[in-house]
Amino acid sequence: xxxxxxxxxxxxxxLRILLVAWARLGSAIFLIACAWxxxxxxxxxRPTLYVFLQLDVKPNILQQMLQKQVxxxxxxxxxxxxxxQDVVATRQPDAILAIPPLLDLDHTKPTLQGxxxxxxxxDYVLVFSGANQPASLSGKTVGVVDLLGHDxxxxxxxxxxxxxxxKVKRVAKVEDLLALLEFSAADAILIPGAVVKRxxxxxxxxxxxxxxxxxHVGLPAVxxxxxxxxxxxxxxxxxxxxxxxxxxxxxxxxxx
Numbered sequence: 001x002x003x004x005x006x007x008x009x010x011x012x013x014x015l016r017i018l019l020v021a022w023a024r025l026g027s028a029i030f031l032i033a034c035a036w037x038x039x040x041x042x043x044x045x046r047p048t049l050y051v052f053l054q055l056d057v058k059p060n061i062l063q064q065m066l067q068k069q070v071x072x073x074x075x076x077x078x079x080x081x082x083x084x085q086d087v088v089a090t091r092q093p094d095a096i097l098a099i100p101p102l103l104d105l106d107h108t109k110p111t112l113q114g115x116x117x118x119x120x121x122x123d124y125v126l127v128f129s130g131a132n133q134p135a136s137l138s139g140k141t142v143g144v145v146d147l148l149g150h151d152x153x154x155x156x157x158x159x160x161x162x163x164x165x166x167k168v169k170r171v172a173k174v175e176d177l178l179a180l181l182e183f184s185a186a187d188a189i190l191i192p193g194a195v196v197k198r199x200x201x202x203x204x205x206x207x208x209x210x211x212x213x214x215x216h217v218g219l220p221a222v223x224x225x226x227x228x229x230x231x232x233x234x235x236x237x238x239x240x241x242x243x244x245x246x247x248x249x250x251x252x253x254x255x256x
Contacts, residue, residue: 047229048093051077052084052102053220054145054174056198057247065244070236080172081146094229097237097248100218105152110221112234114250121216122249123193124160129181130206134188138165143177143186146170157190160215178203192217194249220248 049070055062063077076093078084088096088106095111096103103110113120126142134140144157150170158164169186171177174195180186182205191199193209200207222237224230238253245251 046072046074047095047226047233048074048076048091049095049097049222049233050084050088050093051075051097052081053098053248054147055247055249056174056195062247065247066240069240069244073233073236081149085149092225094226095222095224095233097220097222099147100221101152101156102148103221103223105148106223108223108225110218110256111224111230112222112237112253113256114219114221114248115252115254116219116250119219120254121218124190124212124215124217125193125196126161126188126190126210126212127181127196127199128188128208128210129184130208133208133210137161137163137188139167140187141167141169141185143169143171143180143189145174145177145191146172160190160212160217174199175202178205181205181207219250222253 049066051062051066053062057065059077059079063075066075066077067073073095076087078087096106096108100110100113116122126137128134142157142161144153146153148156153170154168157168158166169180171180174191177186177189177191178199180189182203188210193211196207196209222233224233234255240248
């Protein structure tokens, strides 16, 4: 047998093996895709709830907790505003759990309003490194969690601080705010008063708190976007246990 013929036969055999491998891989991908689509379709049969809150628990843990208690609802928890915004733009949910300013941004009204200690709102405060407390905020940089996107978060901060002469530095989550103070990247940070203890326990910086007059922000609320799903969603969320409600930062719900 000539060398050239031997090479052609070897090449042909390898080609057949390669084609069989690709065919098997294609079949496997097809089966996986079918299984995924079937699962997605099954989930789509349930009302969907998107959650975006900055809490002292990782998003995946909160999602597991909520999903366990409300299996009749497909729950998705987001840790970053950008992720939440991108998904909502392509797949609108049946309901959203977030703070009222975010619901206002989407022109939706609460169906259930969270309540804690008899109040539907909480105070926001300004926190400084103990060694750096400017008398005026004019021209200063204030760190804040990105709850509403670039423009929305800027407006949110300036409204609470009652001045537009500030530079707002957004971060993805509450823990990132400490780094702004530790590395002098911000003169102060704007947070809910309930978060102060949590941050104090996680830094050696001496933190100073300044209360802000009238800086009230609504507690987590639920907006049901599709009336057909209102009753099952409201019923399910009202049945959350005390531990989960506490993690959400509320005691109970007030119907609207």
